[in-house]
Amino acid sequence: MNFTVMKATQHLIKTKPKPFAFNTKFDDIITFIEDNKYSHFPVVEDGIYLGSIASVDVIPSKTKTVGDYRYALLPYFVRKDAGWFEILEKCAQFDCNLLAVLDEQNKYVGFYSAEDIFPLLNHTPFMKDAGLAIVIQKHYLDYSISEISQIVETNNCKLLGVFVSSTENGMAQITIKASAGNINEIIQTFRRFGYEIVSEHNQDSYLNELKERSAYLDKFLNI
Structure with a gap:
């Protein structure tokens, strides 16, 4: 992969806040969701990435933890050297604006925000x-x-x-x-x-000719 492409994306990897664990309380989840407007949040247990959970699946509760939502884990991610197009493709595929990043050893590195990646498209x-x-x-x-x-x-x-x-x-x-x-x-x-x-297109001669014929027919019928 072209180095300039990797450099253009890797510096956008976010490492904070830290990923959630199964014992994370609801208050911490809701703070992350409301402060950042992310569609999902990553879950890591003992350094192993387990997946991401959609924010819409979180039901308000003072007693629940992330572990109570393990049924909703989605195991999607990109590698650390992913290019911007692959990142946007995954965001579209999974309808998300947060994408976990793993290294070659499948260790969690951080996450990409689609909001940070979209501007790269403007430079093409x-x-x-x-x-x-x-x-x-x-x-x-x-x-x-x-x-x-x-x-x-x-x-x-x-x-x-x-x-x-x-x-x-x-x-x-x-x-x-x-x-x-x-x-x-x-x-x-x-x-x-x-x-x-x-x-x-204004320069489309075919459509312009059709419009002229239509205008002529209307004029003829109104005589």
Whole structure:
């Protein structure tokens, strides 16, 4: 893994407050949850990471301890050398904003807060570089990343990023970021390859022509 990527994430590992143990009282749990707004909290017993518990599973009680919620332990984590994308991926996968970090010996190191990781996304070319943003759609089995890349590059643009932003009812919705170029030519090429354009663009000659025809028809019908 690239050292700069590791350095960009490892300095964000939090070691305080310390992880919870089975004998931690409810008051300590609720203080952590309310002060930090974390979705989960890590549990370690005798230096061994046991998992994380969702804050919503904690029921107000003056007598309960973390051990009373052991049934709710979720054993998800990332390694110490995880990159920012893997961290965000795990946060999305487990619907959490706190992610425990383990070393190569599976010892608890600390945790990542999603709030600290998200800003790293803003420094990627996909987010910070000026360019064209297009959302296209095609059947999940029919789209091709290599085809998408070829369409963008044959129109004299560089692909800055592409990701599948939605998969519903057998359709894949794909968000594309490309360097500045003739967006109309790119859009029309995607249509020729069977892609539906989901996003709206002022330079889209096809839609502009449809709008002109619709306006002409309305005018004709109102005569």
